[in-house]
Amino acid sequence: MSSVEIRHVTKSFGLAPIIKGVSIDIQDGEFVILVGPSGCGKSTLLRMIAGLEDISGGEIRIGSRVVNNVPPKDRDIAMVFQNYALYPHMTVAQNMAFSLKLKRSPQGEIDERVARAAEILGLKPLLERFPRQLSGGQRQRVAMGRAIVRDPQVFLFDEPLSNLDAKLRVAMRAEIKALHQRLKTTTIYVTHDQIEAMTMADKIVVMHDGIVEQMGAPLELYDRPANLFVAGFIGSPAMNFIKGNVGSNGFKAESGQTFPLAAAPAASDGRPMVYGIRPEHIRLTDEGVPVEVVVIEPTGSETQIIVRPAGERDKPVADHSSAITCVLKDRIAARPGDMIRVMPDPTKLHLFDGKTGGRLN
């Protein structure tokens, strides 16, 4: 196990900057998830930590050692890839033993380590099979087994669950988390799925366009997103954003409606702002803002309703500018076209600068 320090790291492909000065501290044994939309640079950063991509600027340390110019094989890391990258001409046992064979470990030690990893992951009956004879979940486990046998300083995961179906993904998510709790190896995990990030990480690093937008504990990011990007990225369904500005008796939306504020932020002199409220922080009350129901989606445990200000029901479906999503624990009898009143919880709201996107409250 080891800590990982990423200091002012940059990466350019030709003239195009991909990573624009990223610094992250990862503690010994921590489970850190790099999350962000496609093309944000998270996989490139992971590959740079692995040594599979050169570092254009900055410094990466694993433990106390600067590894900028250390080849991948000497970094004492193990990586699990999105497509598993199992060697198709080798059996499961040979796949898992490959790195130890290259290190010329004694055969007895190789057998023992492979057996132990197979035991942990439930792979014992599959050791003599070839990758093509395994299911997606089994292949994923072999890829993890190949990483475990090396007993590395750091585990790197590059979107390891993306190729699995939804049900298996949830199961494997729990397995990876349980594995980390058992082995306590420092883990850096890349995903574009914010649910994975929220459920698995000790610390989430949200990346966007080659920079770190925010990092912190999952609930910290959920409760106090630093800017509009993080607020919109973390949470499903996504946070509602209402454009407008602060008026004398609340937040005045561009649609003309007024939403409640607990306290107006300083310097709220009529400048453009964004009122953010999570769908589960809105309730139905008789004193609320009048809106028209557009879509109702009951899931059994909860009901998701999409509403718009009265008269805007026929706006194009793709136009989310004035749509508000509410998640209610109760089942309600409303139908599309009905007028209802919704009330955001003013203690749970997030205010962002309309120009910079930065958090104001």
Place this chain on the structure above:
Amino acid sequence: MIVTRSTHLQRVALYAAVSAIVLWTLAPFYWMLVSSVSEQRDLFSFPPVWFPRTISFERFWQLLGIGSLGDIDEETARPARLFRSALLNSVIVCGITTIVGLTIGTTAAYAYARLRFSFSRYLMALTVMVHMLPPIATVIPLYILLRKIGLLNQLSGLILVYAALSVTYVVWVMNGYFRTIPRELEDAARIDGCSRMGALFRVVLPIVVPGLIATGILVFITTWNEFLYVLVLVNDPANKTVPAMIAEFSTQDQIKYGMIMTGGIIVSLPPVLLALIFQRRLISGLTAGAIKG
């Protein structure tokens, strides 16, 4: 009932079509075989003699240097005497060409498929384009080139030309093959402890073995059958390959069809045997990457 009858008819039609294609393909080989074992006078009789009255393997023994050449004229005897050395020349030329072509072509194809370097796409297109040129367009410049470097009439000159051409073919085929192999396999190997070359030899090459075998066989067969270059670039009978030597049976005064056909049968055997031995590998190699796995 109607459905059954129509299915039955379809099957009959299918078999008829397949039989016609097989017949069309094999008929020349059958005629070649008949001509090689028939008497000289039967070769020109009309209507043709489809089933030889007497079968003689004498021409085979003569060409392979086992039988006596006593009663044949000198014009036929000269190429017949050199046939065995031509066979050896063919084996040497094709063997070395295949090894050199595969070695250089495979490493170049890997570089084109994996490494980022300037103009790689244009260089790749240029490499493939060389293979598109008709041999007749390149044979004269190659003749001049070989004469200048003193390799005309030599096996080494012929190998140089064949290897250069086969490299372009190998690059073309193997480049496509390498591109079907996920890059992450090499990344995984490099993290597991391989260098870049180690990843190529320990992980990538074992996976592309069917492709290597298929490409190697095709290079061998193409070189084995090549006629134009050897005809122009090698005049010395001692350094000719089999296809050119067979052509020697056709002279100004006469054409020895029997010898030509016998030579044809002998020269066809190695490629057919290769294809039969590596049949399964050849098919998996030629079809790999066709379907997303």
